[in-house]
Amino acid sequence: MRLHVVTGKGGTGKTTVAGALALALAADGRRVLLMEVEGRQGIAQLFDVPPLPYSERRIAVGPGTEAHQGGDVFALVADPESALLEYLEMFYNLRHAGTALAKLGVMDFATTIAPGLRDVLLTGKAAEAVRRKDGRRRHYDAVVMDAPPTGRIGRFLNVTSEVSDLARVGPIRGHADTVQKVIRSPETVVHFVTVLEEMPVQETLDGIAELHALGGIRAGGIIVNMTRPLALPLGQLQAAADGELDQAQLAFGLKAAGLDDGPGLAAALATELSEQAKTALAQDLQQQRLTATGQPCYQLPWISDRIDLAALYRLAWALREQKAA
Amino acid sequence: MSGRAHPPELDVDRLIGDRRTRIIVCCGSGGVGKTTIAAAIGLRAAERGRHVVVLTVDPARRLAQSMGLTSLDNTPRLVAGVGAGAGGRNAGNEADSAGSLHAMMLDMKRTFDEIVEQHADPDRAAQILANPFYQSLSSSFAGTQEYMAMEKLGQLRRADEWDLIVVDTPPSRSALDFLDAPQRLARFLDGKLLRLLTAPAKIGGRAYLKVLNAGFGMVTGVLTKILGTQVLRDVQTFVSALDTMFGGFRERADYTYQLLRAPGTSFLVVAAPEDDALREASYFVERLDHERMPLAGLILNRVQKVPAAHLSAARSLAAAEVLQGAATGAQGGRGAGRTGAHLDEPEAEARLLTMAALRLHAERMEQAAAERRTAGHFTAAHPLVPVIEVPAQAEDVHDLDGLRRIGQAFENGR
Numbered sequence: 001m002r003l004h005v006v007t008g009k010g011g012t013g014k015t016t017v018a019g020a021l022a023l024a025l026a027a028d029g030r031r032v033l034l035m036e037v038e039g040r041q042g043i044a045q046l047f048d049v050p051p052l053p054y055s056e057r058r059i060a061v062g063p064g065t066e067a068h069q070g071g072d073v074f075a076l077v078a079d080p081e082s083a084l085l086e087y088l089e090m091f092y093n094l095r096h097a098g099t100a101l102a103k104l105g106v107m108d109f110a111t112t113i114a115p116g117l118r119d120v121l122l123t124g125k126a127a128e129a130v131r132r133k134d135g136r137r138r139h140y141d142a143v144v145m146d147a148p149p150t151g152r153i154g155r156f157l158n159v160t161s162e163v164s165d166l167a168r169v170g171p172i173r174g175h176a177d178t179v180q181k182v183i184r185s186p187e188t189v190v191h192f193v194t195v196l197e198e199m200p201v202q203e204t205l206d207g208i209a210e211l212h213a214l215g216g217i218r219a220g221g222i223i224v225n226m227t228r229p230l231a232l233p234l235g236q237l238q239a240a241a242d243g244e245l246d247q248a249q250l251a252f253g254l255k256a257a258g259l260d261d262g263p264g265l266a267a268a269l270a271t272e273l274s275e276q277a278k279t280a281l282a283q284d285l286q287q288q289r290l291t292a293t294g295q296p297c298y299q300l301p302w303i304s305d306r307i308d309l310a311a312l313y314r315l316a317w318a319l320r321e322q323k324a325a
Numbered sequence: 326m327s328g329r330a331h332p333p334e335l336d337v338d339r340l341i342g343d344r345r346t347r348i349i350v351c352c353g354s355g356g357v358g359k360t361t362i363a364a365a366i367g368l369r370a371a372e373r374g375r376h377v378v379v380l381t382v383d384p385a386r387r388l389a390q391s392m393g394l395t396s397l398d399n400t401p402r403l404v405a406g407v408g409a410g411a412g413g414r415n416a417g418n419e420a421d422s423a424g425s426l427h428a429m430m431l432d433m434k435r436t437f438d439e440i441v442e443q444h445a446d447p448d449r450a451a452q453i454l455a456n457p458f459y460q461s462l463s464s465s466f467a468g469t470q471e472y473m474a475m476e477k478l479g480q481l482r483r484a485d486e487w488d489l490i491v492v493d494t495p496p497s498r499s500a501l502d503f504l505d506a507p508q509r510l511a512r513f514l515d516g517k518l519l520r521l522l523t524a525p526a527k528i529g530g531r532a533y534l535k536v537l538n539a540g541f542g543m544v545t546g547v548l549t550k551i552l553g554t555q556v557l558r559d560v561q562t563f564v565s566a567l568d569t570m571f572g573g574f575r576e577r578a579d580y581t582y583q584l585l586r587a588p589g590t591s592f593l594v595v596a597a598p599e600d601d602a603l604r605e606a607s608y609f610v611e612r613l614d615h616e617r618m619p620l621a622g623l624i625l626n627r628v629q630k631v632p633a634a635h636l637s638a639a640r641s642l643a644a645a646e647v648l649q650g651a652a653t654g655a656q657g658g659r660g661a662g663r664t665g666a667h668l669d670e671p672e673a674e675a676r677l678l679t680m681a682a683l684r685l686h687a688e689r690m691e692q693a694a695a696e697r698r699t700a701g702h703f704t705a706a707h708p709l710v711p712v713i714e715v716p717a718q719a720e721d722v723h724d725l726d727g728l729r730r731i732g733q734a735f736e737n738g739r
Contacts, residue, residue, distance in 0.1 A: 009356055010354060010356035010496060011354075011355060011356020011597065011601075011602065012356065042601075088547070116461070149496075197721065198387060198721045199385060199387070199721075200356075202386075228688075231681045231682070231685040232678075232681050236678075245678070246675075246678075249674065249675035249678050250675070250682060252672070252675045252679075253648060253675045253676050253679025253680070254679055256647075256648060256651065256675075256676060256679070257644035257645070257648045257679060257683070258644065258647060259640070261635070261636065264633075265633055268633035268636075269632075269633055269679075269683070269686060271632045271633075272631065272632055272633060272685060272686055272689060273678075273682050273685060275632075275719040276685055278719040278720055279719050282719075282721070304688070304692050304695050305695055306600065
């Protein structure tokens with residue numbers, strides 16, 4: 001797999017997972033490009049580096065293994081204006097015209113107003129990175145794209161049809177067709193990042209169904225983020241959720257542990273267990289819905305503190321251990 | 326952490342109780358529970374006697390169901406079981422006790438179509454609606470949803486059938502988009518570029534090249550290269566058909582923008598206690614300040630509330646270790662303290678259960694501390710912005726009672 005498109009509902013940790021996946025793919029000495037398309041500088045914040053320009057910079061080294069040193073992870077923030085200028089220069093040698101065009105609002109028009117064009121410029125940049133070659137060898141072993149949220153992913157990737165509504169012929173159509181070949185090739189997969197809550201799971205299911213309906217765009221893994229171990233054995237969960245835990249047991253246990261904080265503590269802890277059990281049961285239902293899709297599911301642990309580079313490596317290892325990368 | 330000043334508390338009840346408050350805009354990044362908060366505020370206001378309409382952009386089926394509606398559409402629907410219920414807004418003149426709640430979901434294409442139909446004669450309207458460029462613009466342009474949300478807000482305000490409108494803003498990649506997008510679209514629709522593009526269609530043929538300045542040839546040249554001639558033709562037809570509406574678009578965008586700054590409008594920024602969400606919230610607060618838009622405060626949603634808050638994570642873990650040690654000792658068969666050589670089955674069970682409870686508790690305390698640190702970054706930067714916390718719910722909201730529970734966080738003088 002060469003192009004990994006990472007999507008997910010807002011708040012599920014899409015950018016974090018894209019970063020961890022890029023690191024995981026860079027193990028064994030492979031060269032990886034991590035690409036951002038929404039202009040939020042999320043990658044720079046994640047890797048704690050200064051804001052990234054429209055050029056490929058090395059930002060990290062993948063984890064090494066016994067056999068190999070870790071490969072390089074490069075990052076690129078692709079914005080539609082720069083992509084358009086690059087496109088104009090590459091195909092028409094028109095770069096110097098850019099300023100004049102910007103003044104007239106042409107860039108604004110082309111990159112934000114004309115539907116689909118913005119997307120084809122961004123996916124086009126990813127396709128270019130995927131296809132780039134040094135001699136006979138591909139320049140990047142893998143490209144990871146931190147893509148738009150699940151609600152927009154189908155439209156974002158289905159560039160040909162979006163653009164062909166607008167342009168039946170013409171140069172941009174030709175460009176879109178080339179991009180589409182990469183997106184619909186077996187080398188490209190779309191991963192869905194979610195947490196075990198109703199709305200993000202629903203959006204994941206909708207997103208997978210949308211890709212199926214479009215045809216030819218492959219859904220990859222479902223990455224369940226921020227999972228926590230169960231506090232209680234499965235058998236006790238239901239009782240805890242129903243508030244039927246024996247508080248006398250807790251009171252006894254607390255006493256044995258030397259915590260004599262009065263009768264309130266056992267009750268409060270019982271409430272905590274009950275709340276967690278309810279959440280866990282609800283999450284289990286959501287996990288079943290995800291499993292039913294038949295897509296492979298991967299679990300990433302909850303990280304209570306700020307996500308720093310060390311945490312990213314931890315997540316990258318978790319992905320590798322589960323053979324997600 | 327400990328030395329930080331507490332921000333003032335946001336008094337949502339006073340805000341919704343104040344009859345001068347006519348519009349509440351809930352904004353924030355995606356995934357923070359903005360829509361649910363908007364609905365909870367609307368419900369609470371209705372139950373305090375206001376006639377409320379909640380305008381949402383989020384097609385969350387569950388939320389519609391929680392308000393007893395099978396689905397939401399572009400027309401406000403009365404929510405049953407709230408205030409005066411069916412009697413609703415007509416009965417509202419006399420007393421405060423009989424509020425009502427309506428809810429609707431923005432259909433951006435429908436709203437755009439309606440503007441066109443309102444402002445153009447039937448023939449021309451049909452021509453515009455059939456234009457391929459219009460169809461793309463009205464259904465997929467990134468700013469259309471924001472623009473139409475603001476347009477709908479303007480319509481609801483002009484209709485003057487509700488005394489409080491609660492708006493849930495679109496889930497933009499950046500919360501700020503919703504302030505910029507309407508202006509951007511309006512600027513485009515009556516901008517220089519479109520006027521340039523329409524010119525040849527009006528003058529006809531190739532004669533325009535002589536009439537217009539040289540720069541124009543280059544612009545169309547480049548646009549033709551990028552988009553192809555057929556797209557440009559669609560745009561030109563669209564623009565000339567729309568010509569009569571240009572003034573209207575600008576005016577409407579200005580009207581809603583002014584509405585947002587008018588007295589009676591308040592912004593609530595919604596965030597979860599996470600880095601990303603609070604960073605967006607920070608930008609938004611600064612931007613509102615810059616635009617002189619009235620910010621009421623920050624709603625910190627899904628905050629971890631720990632019932633046994635007086636037991637620290639450290640003590641909790643230490644106690645769990647004591648129990649663990651005793652259990653290991655018991656398994657060794659000897660020296661398990663007072664209980665002697667064997668542990669009763671029920672006692673062992675009690676210890677296991679307590680260990681689980683203590684470890685879970687420590688984890689929750691640590692999470693709560695991490696959330697406080699994150700929220701502290703925000704309050705340090707914006708010490709004067711009032712804040713209210715809404716506790717995380719163990720389950721998703723399923724019904725009006727669920728929304729009411731969220732609203733309870735706004736209780737005065739907690």
